[in-house]
Amino acid sequence: MAIEHAILVSLLEQPGSGYELARRFERSIGYFWTASHQQIYRVLKRMENDGWVDVRDVPQHGRPDKKEYSVADLGRAALSSWLHEPVEPESLRHDLAVKIRGAAFDDPATLIGEVERHRQAHSERLARYLAGEERDFTGAEARRPAAAPPDAGRELQHVVLRGGIAYERMTLAWLDDVLATLHRLVPER
């Protein structure tokens, strides 16, 4: 119900093509909302028909032309009205949790490798988030003169990123808990 809105936000932060949006969804925006390029193209077309976005053909040399999308007035209005209506607090879809409870009816040892894999993946995500934070928010380069006006967009992007960091840290701690529990249940004789 909200891919449109994620795209609107991303295009407001920076206009771009479907392809560029797809890459952003692999990075910043995608940290808390994923989308494949097929889906993005389909939704962009619908948004164009609804007058939410404007398109501009951008010829390029050495690579295919692209269509640069930007947010139209109708799109801005749609985003605004969505921001004013309540959304449900999210609920988790956690395959791994199902597997862990399922392990009671199988050999818990088979899960150890899987949990370690997830731990690795989350550890890499955390490293990426922290690098992004250092680069964009807390690094020396990122610091601006004290007189500069506080930038609401920057502040809000940062607090969302802090959420991602907190999530990954919590998940890593939990996965360690899971591993300790599994090792207790499977004493390697």
Place this chain on the structure above:
Amino acid sequence: MAIEHAILVSLLEQPGSGYELARRFERSIGYFWTASHQQIYRVLKRMENDGWVDVRDVPQHGRPDKKEYSVADLGRAALSSWLHEPVEPESLRHDLAVKIRGAAFDDPATLIGEVERHRQAHSERLARYLAGEERDFTGAEARRPAAAPPDAGRELQHVVLRGGIAYERMTLAWLDDVLATLHRLVPER
């Protein structure tokens, strides 16, 4: 890709009807995997056709008869093979994060009420989880004689619940961070 597996785990823990499963999905299992009754009935029918579950008609007095499902050998095998194959580390779908970044292009003040609502909902979830932990795992009633064999299923259910608790605590702390950030951006003059 895994509602079937969540149902199999739930039925292995305790056989039951579609209606009972739907209620479990509102409680324990549903803490990390949600499903509506319509979906559950549809999937149960498919699982029955595939021979993953057995059905038994249970006549009741004073209320409609029910169909009690239990896991068949094929279902157990399907669960086992799923447990042995890797799943992708989950990625978040967080409407609120999109809204927060979107607030940069609208009035951030409108979000404060929404964030407080989410805070309230997560606070209630945490209270429910903690009550469940006290009741089933750490309470005096729950304690069993030291000589009792360690129950793998119980241990695994508990570590999953600890994950839910950690998630809610982390989310509450983050929402406080978000609220502080929003109040900083909207100094109520």
Place this chain on the structure above:
DNA sequence: CTTGCCTATGCAACGAGTTGCATAGAAGGA
């Protein structure tokens, strides 16, 4: 020179999930 990757856009088919509606008897409160 061929193989594979990167940019760039898109269709078609399928599967998963949501929303709305329907049925039906029993129990309990206004």
Place this chain on the structure above:
DNA sequence: TCCTTCTATGCAACTCGTTGCATAGGCAAG
């Protein structure tokens, strides 16, 4: 008495998201 809630099962329509495939030029490595 009527209205709502609870138990219990299910269909139909729709939207959302994934997977597989297709096209096509440029660029770099082997």
